[in-house]
Amino acid sequence: MGSCISKCMPNKHSRLEDHHVYDDDLYGFVQDKLVISQAPPFKVPPTPLSNKISPSPLELSFSSKSASTIFTASKSSASSIPAQFLWPAEDTVRALDELDEPLIDLGGFFRGDHESTLRAAKAIREACLSHGFFQVVNHGIDWGLIQAAHDHIRSFFRSPIETKLRASQKRNGYGGYSSAHSERFSSRLPWKETLSFGYPANSPEETVEFFKSKLGMEFEQTGKVYKKYCEAMKDLALGIMELLAISLGVGRLHYKELFNDSRSIMRCNYYPPCKKPSLVLGTGPHCDPTSLTVLHQDQVGGLEVSANGKWWKVRPHPDALVINIGDSFMALTNGMYKSGLHWAVVNESRERMSLSFFMCPAPYKVVRPPQGLLYRDMNGERKYPDFTWPELLHFVKNHHRADTGDTLGHFSRWLLSQSAVLSCQDPQA
Numbered sequence: 001m002g003s004c005i006s007k008c009m010p011n012k013h014s015r016l017e018d019h020h021v022y023d024d025d026l027y028g029f030v031q032d033k034l035v036i037s038q039a040p041p042f043k044v045p046p047t048p049l050s051n052k053i054s055p056s057p058l059e060l061s062f063s064s065k066s067a068s069t070i071f072t073a074s075k076s077s078a079s080s081i082p083a084q085f086l087w088p089a090e091d092t093v094r095a096l097d098e099l100d101e102p103l104i105d106l107g108g109f110f111r112g113d114h115e116s117t118l119r120a121a122k123a124i125r126e127a128c129l130s131h132g133f134f135q136v137v138n139h140g141i142d143w144g145l146i147q148a149a150h151d152h153i154r155s156f157f158r159s160p161i162e163t164k165l166r167a168s169q170k171r172n173g174y175g176g177y178s179s180a181h182s183e184r185f186s187s188r189l190p191w192k193e194t195l196s197f198g199y200p201a202n203s204p205e206e207t208v209e210f211f212k213s214k215l216g217m218e219f220e221q222t223g224k225v226y227k228k229y230c231e232a233m234k235d236l237a238l239g240i241m242e243l244l245a246i247s248l249g250v251g252r253l254h255y256k257e258l259f260n261d262s263r264s265i266m267r268c269n270y271y272p273p274c275k276k277p278s279l280v281l282g283t284g285p286h287c288d289p290t291s292l293t294v295l296h297q298d299q300v301g302g303l304e305v306s307a308n309g310k311w312w313k314v315r316p317h318p319d320a321l322v323i324n325i326g327d328s329f330m331a332l333t334n335g336m337y338k339s340g341l342h343w344a345v346v347n348e349s350r351e352r353m354s355l356s357f358f359m360c361p362a363p364y365k366v367v368r369p370p371q372g373l374l375y376r377d378m379n380g381e382r383k384y385p386d387f388t389w390p391e392l393l394h395f396v397k398n399h400h401r402a403d404t405g406d407t408l409g410h411f412s413r414w415l416l417s418q419s420a421v422l423s424c425q426d427p428q429a
C-alpha cells in the first residue's frame with residue numbers, strides 16, 4: 001500500500017465473520033484434463049521407495065472420493081503437464097544469476113561480542129531495506145538435528161499415499177498434509193506436497209501430539225525431532241529479532257518480547273521432479289504473510305527471490321539457513337523492511353526438500369510499529385492498520401491467494417472495509 005492510512009489507527013478486533021468470498025475458482029476440476037491414470041480411490045506406489053532411489057517421474061491420479069488431485073510417485077512417466085499446474089507466461093521466467101545476499105556470521109553475536117553484533121546488524125539492515133533476504137552461518141543449530149529433520153520428513157513423503165492422507169489438510173486450515181493444495185485451489189497448482197503443523201512456544205508438546213494423533217505412533221519419533229527442531233528455530237528467530245531491533249535502532253528487546261510467546265508454523269515442502277520444470281512452479285511468487293522465516297533447503301537448489309526487478313537464485317550453502325522478512329514483520333516496521341518476494345522452481349530429475357519455520361506473533365498481540373520508529377523516521381504516518389496475526393491468517397486462508405501478490409495491501413483494504421461495515425451497522429462502534 002503506497003498511501004498512508006492514518007496517524008494512529010486502532011482497530012476493533014471483532015470483525016472476523018466467515019465470508020467465503022474466495023478469489024480462486026474452487027473445485028472447478030475438469031476431469032478429463034486432470035486424469036492421467038484413473039484408479040479409484042487413488043493410486044498407491046507399487047512398492048515403498050527405498051531411501052536411495054528418488055521417486056520416478058510423477059503420475060497424477062484422481063481420487064473420486066475426495067475430488068482432489070493427488071501426487072503419487074509411480075513407475076510410469078507423466079511428461080505432459082495437466083492444465084491445473086500451468087502458470088502464466090510471466091511466471092515461467094527463471095533466474096540466471098545468484099543473489100549477492102549477505103552470508104551473516106552469527107557466532108560473535110551469540111558470544112556477546114559488540115563489534116560482530118553491530119557488523120551483523122548493519123548487514124541485516126542493508127538486506128532488509130533492499131529485498132528482505134539474508135543467510136546466516138554459525139547459527140548454533142546442530143547439523144545432526146537438521147539432518148534428522150530432513151530424514152524423518154523424507155520418509156513421511158515417501159510413505160504410501162494412504163498414510164499421508166491420514167493427516168489431510170482441511171480446506172481452510174493450515175495444518176496437515178496437502179498434495180498440490182488441490183483441496184483449496186483448482187488452477188496454478190504448485191508442484192509440491194507439504195506437511196504443516198503448529199509450534200506453540202508455550203505448549204511445544206502439541207507438535208508431538210500432532211504427529212501421534214494424525215499419523216499414529218510410528219510417527220512419534222518424527223514428532224519429537226520436530227519439537228526439538230522448532231524449539232531451536234524459535235530460539236534462533238528470537239536472536240534474529242534482537243538483531244533486527246538493533247538494526248532499526250529501537251529497544252533491543254522490543255521484537256524479541258513481542259514474539260516470546262509466538263505460535264509458529266512449521267511447513268515441510270517436498271518437490272517431486274518434473275519432466276517440464278519450466279512450465280510449473282513448486283511454490284508460486286509470494287511474500288510470506290508470517291513475520292520471520294527460517295528456511296533450510298537441501299543442496300538441489302530452487303529458491304529464487306526478486307530484487308531490483310529481476311529474479312535471482314539463492315545458492316544453497318550446506319551450513320547456512322535462509323532468513324526472510326514476512327508481511328507481518330514488514331508491518332511492524334511500517335513498511336521500512338521489505339517482505340521478500342520469492343518462489344521455488346522444480347528440478348527435472350531430482351526431488352527437492354525445504355523446511356520452512358514461520359515465526360508468527362501470539363494471537364492476542366496487536367501488530368503495530370514501535371512509536372519510536374514511527375515518529376523518528378516516518379512522521380508518525382501509518383502505512384497499515386493495526387491487526388492481529390489470526391486476522392491476517394484468516395484473510396490468507398479465506399479471501400486471498402498469497403501467491404497472487406500484495407497480500408498486505410489487499411489485507412489492509414479488506415480490514416478497513418470490514419471496520420466500515422461494522423461501524424455502519426453499529427452506531428457505538
Ligand SMILES: C=C1C[C@]23C[C@H]1CC[C@H]2[C@]1(C)CCC[C@@](C)(C(=O)O)[C@H]1[C@@H]3C(=O)O
Nearest residue numbers: 190265283284286288289290358396402403
Ligand atoms: C500462513 C501461511 C500460508 C502459507 C503457509 C504459511 C506461510 C506462507 C504461505 C504460503 C506458503 C505462501 C505461498 C502460497 C501458499 C498457498 C503455498 O504455496 O503453500 C501459502 C501457504 C498457504 O496458504 O497455505
Ligand SMILES: O=C(O)CCC(=O)C(=O)O
Nearest residue numbers: 269283297303344354356
Ligand atoms: O522451497 C523453498 O525454497 C521456498 C518455500 C517457501 O517459500 C515457503 O514455504 O513459504
Ligand SMILES: [Fe+2]
Nearest residue numbers: 286287288342
Ligand atoms: Fe515462502
